[in-house]
Amino acid sequence: MKAEEKRVLGLELPTDPRWVELVGSNIEDILTDHAYCEQKAASTCISIIIKHPEYPEIVEKLSPIVTEEWGHFRMVIKELNKRGLKLGLARKDEYVNELMKIMRKGVSRQENLLDKLLINAMIEARSCERFRLLSQNISDESLRPFYYDLMIAEAGHYRLFIDLAETIVDKEIAQKRWKEIITEEAKIVSGLNVKGDRIH
Numbered sequence: 624m625k626a627e628e629k630r631v632l633g634l635e636l637p638t639d640p641r642w643v644e645l646v647g648s649n650i651e652d653i654l655t656d657h658a659y660c661e662q663k664a665a666s667t668c669i670s671i672i673i674k675h676p677e678y679p680e681i682v683e684k685l686s687p688i689v690t691e692e693w694g695h696f697r698m699v700i701k702e703l704n705k706r707g708l709k710l711g712l713a714r715k716d717e718y719v720n721e722l723m724k725i726m727r728k729g730v731s732r733q734e735n736l737l738d739k740l741l742i743n744a745m746i747e748a749r750s751c752e753r754f755r756l757l758s759q760n761i762s763d764e765s766l767r768p769f770y771y772d773l774m775i776a777e778a779g780h781y782r783l784f785i786d787l788a789e790t791i792v793d794k795e796i797a798q799k800r801w802k803e804i805i806t807e808e809a810k811i812v813s814g815l816n817v818k819g820d821r822i823h
Contacts, residue, residue, distance in 0.1 A: 632748040632781065633801070635809035638756060645819020647762030651703070652820030655711040658699040660750070660822050663716070664780075665692035667743060675736050680790055684783060691780075695773065702769060718823035719746060721811045725804055737792055741804050744784035746823075749808070751777035753822060 646653050668685045675681050703710055722745060726738045751774055758771035788797040 632752055632778075633805050634748060634752055635805055636812050638749075638753055638812075639817045641817050642753070642819060643756050643760045645817065646757065647819070649820040650706070650763055650766075651708045652711065653822065654699055654703050654706075654708065656714060656821050658696055658703070658710055659713045660716070661692050661696040661699060663719075664743075664746075665689050665696065668692065671736070671739055671743075675732070678736070678791060681736075681787060684787060688780060688783065691776065695776070698769070698773075702766065714821070716821070716823060717815055718749075718811065718821075721815075722746065722808065725807050733791060737788055737797065737800060738804075740784045740788040740791070741797070741801050744781050744788065744801070745804055745808050747777050747781035747784060749812075749823060751781055 665688075668689045672682050672685050672689075700710060722742050725742060727734060730738075754770045754774035754777055758767050758769075758774055761767060761770065785797075785801070788801070
C-alpha cells in the first residue's frame with residue numbers, strides 16, 4: 624500500500640495481492656457480490672436516517688448517498704447484463720459481519736451513531752482500496768475505468784462518514800474511536816480467507 628493511500632484512507636493492512644488474481648476467474652461472482660454491497664450501502668444509509676432523524680445533518684448528507692449507492696447498484700447490474708451474466712444470490716458478508724461486532728453495546732444513542740458512521744467509513748475506505756486495485760489490475764480490462772470511477776466515489780463517501788462523525792461528537796473523540804476501529808479492522812482482514820468472489 625502506498626504511504627499516501629495509507630495516510631488518506633487510514634488502513635493499517637493492505638489487501639492480499641492474491642485477491643486481484645483470484646477475481647479474474649470470478650467475474651460473475653465478484654460483480655454479483657459487488658451489486659449486493661451497493662444495495663446494502665443504500666439500505667444502511669436509509670436505516671441511519673430513519674433511526675437518527677434528530678440530526679438534520681445526517682438526513683441532509685446521507686439522503687443523496689442513498690440515491691448514489693442505488694445508482695451504483697444499477698451500474699453493476701448493467702455490467703452483468705453486458706456480459707450475458709445474471710445476478711446471483713446474495714452471500715453472507717463475513718467482513719461486514721465481523722466489523723459489526725465492533726459496535727459497542729449499552730452506550731448512548733450518540734455513541735451508537737458514532738460507531739455506525741465510523742464502521743461505514745471503514746467499509747468505504749476498504750472498498751476504495753480494493754476498487755483501486757481492480758482499476759489497475761483486473762483481467763477484464765473493460766472494467767478498469769468502471770472501477771476507477773467507483774474508487775473516486777467511495778473515497779468521497781469515506782470522507783463524508785468521517786466528517787459526519789466529527790460533527791456529532793468532538794473531533795478528538797471521533798478520531799480516538801476511529802483509530803480503535805482501524806486496528807480492529809486490520810485484525811479482521813488478516814483473519815479472513817482470501818476469496819476472489821467477494822469484494823470484501
